[in-house]
Amino acid sequence: MPVKDVLIYPHPLLKKICAPVEHLDEEIDSLIQDLIDTMVAAGHSVGVAAPQIGAPRRVVVVDVSHSKLGRDDNHGLLVMVNPEILEREGRKVSREGCMSVPDYTGNVVRAESVVVQFLDREGKQRVIRARGFEAVALQHEIDHLDGLLFLDRVSSLKTDLFRRKKR
Amino acid sequence: MTHFALTIIGRDHPGIVAKVTEILYRLGCNIADSSCTILGGQFAMILILSHPKMQSNEEFGTSFAPLEADGLSVFLRKLQPGGESAAEIDGEICMISVYGSDKPGIVYPVAKILGDMQINITDLNTKLVGTPQRPVYVMMIEAVLPAGLEIEELSSALDRLKKDLQVDIAVRSITPVEL
Numbered sequence: 275m276p277v278k279d280v281l282i283y284p285h286p287l288l289k290k291i292c293a294p295v296e297h298l299d300e301e302i303d304s305l306i307q308d309l310i311d312t313m314v315a316a317g318h319s320v321g322v323a324a325p326q327i328g329a330p331r332r333v334v335v336v337d338v339s340h341s342k343l344g345r346d347d348n349h350g351l352l353v354m355v356n357p358e359i360l361e362r363e364g365r366k367v368s369r370e371g372c373m374s375v376p377d378y379t380g381n382v383v384r385a386e387s388v389v390v391q392f393l394d395r396e397g398k399q400r401v402i403r404a405r406g407f408e409a410v411a412l413q414h415e416i417d418h419l420d421g422l423l424f425l426d427r428v429s430s431l432k433t434d435l436f437r438r439k440k441r
Numbered sequence: 442m443t444h445f446a447l448t449i450i451g452r453d454h455p456g457i458v459a460k461v462t463e464i465l466y467r468l469g470c471n472i473a474d475s476s477c478t479i480l481g482g483q484f485a486m487i488l489i490l491s492h493p494k495m496q497s498n499e500e501f502g503t504s505f506a507p508l509e510a511d512g513l514s515v516f517l518r519k520l521q522p523g524g525e526s527a528a529e530i531d532g533e534i535c536m537i538s539v540y541g542s543d544k545p546g547i548v549y550p551v552a553k554i555l556g557d558m559q560i561n562i563t564d565l566n567t568k569l570v571g572t573p574q575r576p577v578y579v580m581m582i583e584a585v586l587p588a589g590l591e592i593e594e595l596s597s598a599l600d601r602l603k604k605d606l607q608v609d610i611a612v613r614s615i616t617p618v619e620l
Contacts, residue, residue, distance in 0.1 A: 321620055343616060369534075369617040379617045407618070414620040424620070 277315040278308050278327035280373045288374055289421040292330045294356050298397040302333065306353055306395055309335040319373060320344065321411045323418030326374055332356045334415040336408070344407040352402075354392035357416050360401070361389040368410050370424045380428035384413045442491040444473070444525035445498075451513035453484040460511065461486060464504055469493065473525060489525055530561055532585045534615045535592055537599070541608030543569060543576035550606060551580065554598050559587045578608075583615070 281288055295302055305324060313322045313335055321336035337351040338344025364386025371379040387405045390412055394400050404412055414424060449461060458477065465472060465488075475488040495501065498517050505515040539551055548567065555562060564583035571577035586592065592614050599610045 319619060341618075343618065369615050371617050371619040373619060410618070411620055 276308060276311065278312045280312065280316065280322070280326050281328055283375050283423065285374075287325050287328060287330055288418070288423065290325060290330050291421050292325055292332045292419045294332050295393075298355065298393065298395075302331070302355065303395070305329050305331065305333060306335065306355075309333065310351070310353070313337065316373060320407075321415040322373075323415045325418050325421075332419045334412075334419065336411050336415055338408045338411050341407070344411070347406050348408045349402055349404065352412075353395040354390065354412075354416075355394070355397075357390050357392035357412070357419075359388050359413070359416060360391050363387045366406070366410060367429070368407075370410075370414060372414070372424050374418075375423060375425060378425075380424060381430050382414075382424050382427045383429045384410050384427075388412060390416075442471075442493055443496050444520040445470075445490045445492070445495075446518045446520060447486070447488045447490055448516045449486040449488075449508065449513050450483050451508075451511070453479050453482055457484050457513065458486070460508060464508070465490065468495075468501070468504055470495075489520075491525065530563065530585045532561075532588055532590075533592060534563075534583065534585055534617065535595070536613050536615055537580075537582040537584060537595075538611045539580040539582070539608055540577060541606070543571070543578040544606075547578055547606060547608060548580060550602055551582070551599070551610075554602060555582070555584060555595075558590060558595065558598065560590070560595065561585045561587075 308327060309322050309324060312327055313319050316322070320338045320341050321334060324331045324333040332355065334354050334357060335352065336354070339348045339350050362385035365383055366386040367381050367383050369379050370382045386409060387403060388409045389401060389403050391399070391401045417423070417427070451457065462472070470490045470492050473489045473491060475486070477484065477486040479485075498519055501517060505517070508515050537551070539547065541547070552562070562582055562584045565580070567578065567580040569576055570579055586595065592612060596612045599612060603610045
């Protein structure tokens with residue numbers, strides 16, 4: 275299965291709202307395989323969204339089990355078709371970067387824990403609760419399906435401390 | 442292309458950025474990296490510029506005179522070739538928070554330890570907060586550790602300083618995550 279090139283901003287597909295998957299057919303299954311292969315080939319990548327490899331469909335793959343930050347709390351390889359975040363809880367700041375926006379990182383506030391509903395690769399409806407780094411990765415990848423990059427969510431360029439209300 | 446560093450500082454008021462960037466735009470300057478912030482009551486701008494034709498400070502002539510007339514101090518410096526790009530800094534990134542009752546001599550001892558350990562400060566902010574009766578000094582440092590230096594070694598060096606200076610110091614690692 276082919277490893278795909280990851281699209282780099284300003285590629286227009288990265289700002290497009292992706293279409294839901296109607297049928298889990300062969301085409302979608304091979305898209306899923308391409309996503310997994312691309313994620314693995316990218317070495318330290320923990321997730322890829324379909325629009326990043328040129329397919330404007332609502333499919334993401336996430337696997338934080340090989341990363342230091344996600345090793346202890348994860349669901350292994352997650353394949354999500356038409357994912358939807360049902361609940362968000364807590365607040366967590368991470369310094370995010372993205373394969374589609376090279377050479378730039380920023381502090382992003384995300385929910386610390388999310389409940390996500392999705393179809394798995396076999397088309398089975400599933401609901402999981404993800405925490406910590408896995409939750410951050412899921413929110414980042416699912417954002418791609420709505421044409422949102424982490425740049426749309428950066429809370430501060432440097433430290434948050436001095437950006438506060440006047441006394 | 443020749444690069445220049447431009448620094449501008451003056452009493453903060455709305456419209457400074459518009460005035461400065463209008464001049465730069467009309468000159469045909471590109472703004473590459475820049476950082477602008479309020480320090481005290483002053484607005485401070487630091488910009489790295491490039492221009493396809495201009496080679497020297499003199500060619501800017503009196504372009505910035507309207508800013509000086511507006512109470513802003515302007516300083517322009519031509520960069521040596523290559524001075525516009527940073528050397529690759531590869532190493533663990535950490536945030537260091539230092540805070541405590543305000544007293545003379547907080548910044549230097551911390552910076553001295555970092556310098557002695559070859560730790561590269563990439564960002565530093567300080568701010569005087571609290572009340573006039575009980576002023577509190579806060580310093581935030583982002584730094585890159587040299588290869589082979591563990592964050593624990595830095596923590597224990599700073600722990601000793603914590604006692605000497607009677608301030609609180611926390612060090613934590615920042616792992617940028619590529620998603």
